[in-house]
Amino acid sequence: MHIHWFPGHMAKAQRMIREQLSLIDVVIELLDARIPISSANPIIAELVGTKPRVVALNKSDLAESARTTEWIQHFRGLGFTTVPLDAASGKGSKELVNKVELEASEKIAKLTAKGIKGRAVRAMILGIPNVGKSSLINRLLGTATAKTGDKPGVTRGQQWLKVGKNLELLDTPGVLWPRMDDQEVAFKLAVTGAIKDDIYDMEKVILKLLEILRENYSSRLRERYKLSEEQLPEDTGELLALIGAKRGCLKIGGVVDYEKVRRIILTDFRSGKLGQFTLDTPAQLDAPEFDTVPADERHF
Numbered sequence: 001m002h003i004h005w006f007p008g009h010m011a012k013a014q015r016m017i018r019e020q021l022s023l024i025d026v027v028i029e030l031l032d033a034r035i036p037i038s039s040a041n042p043i044i045a046e047l048v049g050t051k052p053r054v055v056a057l058n059k060s061d062l063a064e065s066a067r068t069t070e071w072i073q074h075f076r077g078l079g080f081t082t083v084p085l086d087a088a089s090g091k092g093s094k095e096l097v098n099k100v101e102l103e104a105s106e107k108i109a110k111l112t113a114k115g116i117k118g119r120a121v122r123a124m125i126l127g128i129p130n131v132g133k134s135s136l137i138n139r140l141l142g143t144a145t146a147k148t149g150d151k152p153g154v155t156r157g158q159q160w161l162k163v164g165k166n167l168e169l170l171d172t173p174g175v176l177w178p179r180m181d182d183q184e185v186a187f188k189l190a191v192t193g194a195i196k197d198d199i200y201d202m203e204k205v206i207l208k209l210l211e212i213l214r215e216n217y218s219s220r221l222r223e224r225y226k227l228s229e230e231q232l233p234e235d236t237g238e239l240l241a242l243i244g245a246k247r248g249c250l251k252i253g254g255v256v257d258y259e260k261v262r263r264i265i266l267t268d269f270r271s272g273k274l275g276q277f278t279l280d281t282p283a284q285l286d287a288p289e290f291d292t293v294p295a296d297e298r299h300f
């Protein structure tokens, strides 16, 4: 599901999330492991406040594993419990549950000391569209013993899912809006599929992607599109045409079907057929452009 974010939507999402947060012990923040900066909500730190937060780097199967390790170290250095995750296959979800329970152990101990025994840890998932929130819930649901039924304070229609013995998860995730103020971020959101395909200029996105591929991943590009012999053209438009011709994406008269070849490249990129990619790196955070985010809105 994709949402066009208008100020009204953001205000409503924020209000709902704040309301739900009052019920929970631990936040599970889902980030896209390929773009941990660009997939972060700009006011997450303010929204979550002092509530314990576990960062899950999802789609780690599509990200460069060495980079994911770097990111995990980075977040851990900032004091966040951080785990790699592949919500589609479920890899890492057990560790995530363990970490969430651990994060709440202090609070549970306090409750126990007050005589409230056996209270489950309450958690909710937050993340931008398409980051894998529903996939994670479905994965955890596979191990859920039962829906725990309506409980006071939960928005109508919402339920707690009991995951294992000690965890209750809100069945509706908090949908956060992405950062939208930066062209570089917008490109990364578009190319990874976080923004709906019809609201950005696909032609520009593909040309930029081809530039990155040619500069930094030329052997993968050659291998995937059987370009071993050819010189890779400097001009990305020409490169696109070359791939189209190689792929046989031609219209009547032998003209390259650009629409089709763009779609192929985008699908290959998103599905991992061009290999694993991480487009955000911790080193980027030192770059001056990130000073445009006010310090109190940063969570890195």
Ligand SMILES: Nc1nc2c(ncn2[C@@H]2O[C@H](COP(=O)(O)OP(=O)(O)O)[C@@H](O)[C@H]2O)c(=O)[nH]1
Pocket: 001, 058, 059, 060, 061, 062, 085, 086, 087, 088, 089, 127, 128, 129, 130, 131, 132, 133, 134, 135, 136
């Ligand atoms: N490869 C891969 N795909 C994933 C992963 N998690 C989710 N997806 C895919 O990403 C897309 C969006 O996932 P979804 O759970 O609907 O995202 P939501 O909008 O945050 O609820 C779907 O096509 C999922 O199959 C993952 O860890 N790895």
Ligand SMILES: [Mg+2]
Pocket: 001, 133, 134, 135
């Ligand atoms: Mg969803």
